Amino acid sequence: MKKLQNSLYITRQGAYLHKERETLVIEVEKEKAMQVPIHAIQAIYCFGNVMVSPFLMGFCGENGVHLAFFTEYGRFLGRLQGKQTGNVLLRQTQYKTAELKPESISRNIIAAKITNSRSVLYRHLRNHGENADVNQAIVQMSSSLRRLQKRDNLDSIRGIEGEAAAFYFGVFDQLILPSVGKGFEFNTRSRRPPLDRVNALLSFLYSVVGNDITAALQGVGLDPQMGFLHQTRPGRDSLAQDVLEEFRAWLVDRLVLSLINRKQIKANDFEIEVSGAVKLKDDARKTVLVALQNRKQETVKHPFLNEDVPIGLLPHVQALLLARHLRGDLAEYPPFVPR
Amino acid sequence: MMVLITYDISFDDPGGQRRLRHIAKACLDYGVRVQYSVFECELDPAQWVVLKAKLLEIYNEDSDSLRFYMLGAKWRSKVEHHGAKKALDIFQDTLIL
Numbered sequence: 001m002k003k004l005q006n007s008l009y010i011t012r013q014g015a016y017l018h019k020e021r022e023t024l025v026i027e028v029e030k031e032k033a034m035q036v037p038i039h040a041i042q043a044i045y046c047f048g049n050v051m052v053s054p055f056l057m058g059f060c061g062e063n064g065v066h067l068a069f070f071t072e073y074g075r076f077l078g079r080l081q082g083k084q085t086g087n088v089l090l091r092q093t094q095y096k097t098a099e100l101k102p103e104s105i106s107r108n109i110i111a112a113k114i115t116n117s118r119s120v121l122y123r124h125l126r127n128h129g130e131n132a133d134v135n136q137a138i139v140q141m142s143s144s145l146r147r148l149q150k151r152d153n154l155d156s157i158r159g160i161e162g163e164a165a166a167f168y169f170g171v172f173d174q175l176i177l178p179s180v181g182k183g184f185e186f187n188t189r190s191r192r193p194p195l196d197r198v199n200a201l202l203s204f205l206y207s208v209v210g211n212d213i214t215a216a217l218q219g220v221g222l223d224p225q226m227g228f229l230h231q232t233r234p235g236r237d238s239l240a241q242d243v244l245e246e247f248r249a250w251l252v253d254r255l256v257l258s259l260i261n262r263k264q265i266k267a268n269d270f271e272i273e274v275s276g277a278v279k280l281k282d283d284a285r286k287t288v289l290v291a292l293q294n295r296k297q298e299t300v301k302h303p304f305l306n307e308d309v310p311i312g313l314l315p316h317v318q319a320l321l322l323a324r325h326l327r328g329d330l331a332e333y334p335p336f337v338p339r
Numbered sequence: 340m341m342v343l344i345t346y347d348i349s350f351d352d353p354g355g356q357r358r359l360r361h362i363a364k365a366c367l368d369y370g371v372r373v374q375y376s377v378f379e380c381e382l383d384p385a386q387w388v389v390l391k392a393k394l395l396e397i398y399n400e401d402s403d404s405l406r407f408y409m410l411g412a413k414w415r416s417k418v419e420h421h422g423a424k425k426a427l428d429i430f431q432d433t434l435i436l
Binding site: 006007008009010011012015021022023026028033034035036037039040041310313 | 364367368369381427
């Protein structure tokens with residue numbers, strides 16, 4: 001049986017990686033910080049100013065170890081492609097699965113999305129007391145989730161997703177505390193363009209996190225444009241949109257709610273264009289990105305790996321799990337559902 | 340599977356230091372040093388054959404001793420650690436630096 005190997009994430013700036021006999025040595029300021037046997041490592045992800053010796057690069061290429069580079073903030077820069085053909089097989093499997101049986105991955109992702117959205121509602125009830133409408137939405141979403149288990153065609157999976165999203169966004173307005181004042185009314189989800197401030201915040205953050213996910217998918221050698229749940233369309237990162245579903249509520253929606261409810265973002269942080277489109281001002285955008293960056297540094301216990309992982313690395317972990325599922329190492333794709 | 344490797348290398352003859360160094364390096368190639376002369380190596384059977392052959396080639400039959408403890412694949416339930424210097428589980432711990 002194939003052994004699931006580990007991934008190494010280097011976020012320390014100025015680190016130097018080199019090969020010493022059969023081991024990988026990581027030096028920070030000329031000090032050995034870690035030495036591990038290379039055979040335990042499947043992937044090395046370097047963020048920002050990380051140096052890799054030519055011998056180690058050669059070794060990675062020769063042995064099919066993933067070596068990918070990202071900016072310090074996580075944007076994908078490039079990855080080392082060895083002579084190995086494994087990568088084409090992975091993409092081929094991805095395309096075949098997307099065409100022939102995208103249902104199981106899609107269903108798992110949507111189940112996670114509904115569960116995670118429902119958790120946002122539960123959390124509101126816990127923190128702010130009972131609310132009949134929110135309760136009602138939770139009941140309806142639970143029923144969507146039960147019906148989802150029996151669906152095995154893509155259209156009805158999408159249908160249940162839409163229905164659950166309608167229940168969820170139907171009460172989203174009530175998650176914004178009355179004390180924040182005017183300007184943050186939310187009626188319905190609108191995009192292209194977002195027509196109110198809440199939608200503007202949601203859209204902005206969804207796209208930032210979506211880019212992180214694209215980067216992570218490219219890092220493991222998947223094609224971010226070929227999705228399972230979302231239809232392929234030129235220029236759209238459909239697979240990234242698929243994986244984003246798991247993170248929307250738990251990462252973005254919660255962040256948006258706390259930015260608004262804690263008054264870190266105010267009504268005058270937005271400008272309204274003639275077309276009715278609402279946009280974040282530059283300064284406010286910075287506030288939002290700083291908040292996201294801080295959140296990305298917190299760690300959570302990954303329920304599948306049972307390991308503490310920084311939130312910023314979760315897209316990479318999910319991309320890896322997806323690749324492993326497509327390669328046949330995992331029977332099902334385990335989407336991210338925090339405990 | 341997990342193999343626990345321990346050794347005692349005699350320094351009585353001049354080659355002792357060299358053997359000790361070489362044994363330690365060979366073990367490092369495949370595993371994690373948990374104490375000075377104790378290594379935990381998680382290997383597949385093929386890697387174990389290679390490592391074992393290397394070690395047996397380096398050591399001196401008359402003066403040194405090598406001990407291999409085969410802990411199998413379910414070794415995690417058989418190992419307990421107390422105190423300082425907790426060893427890294429290279430296959431399972433999240434490796435972030």
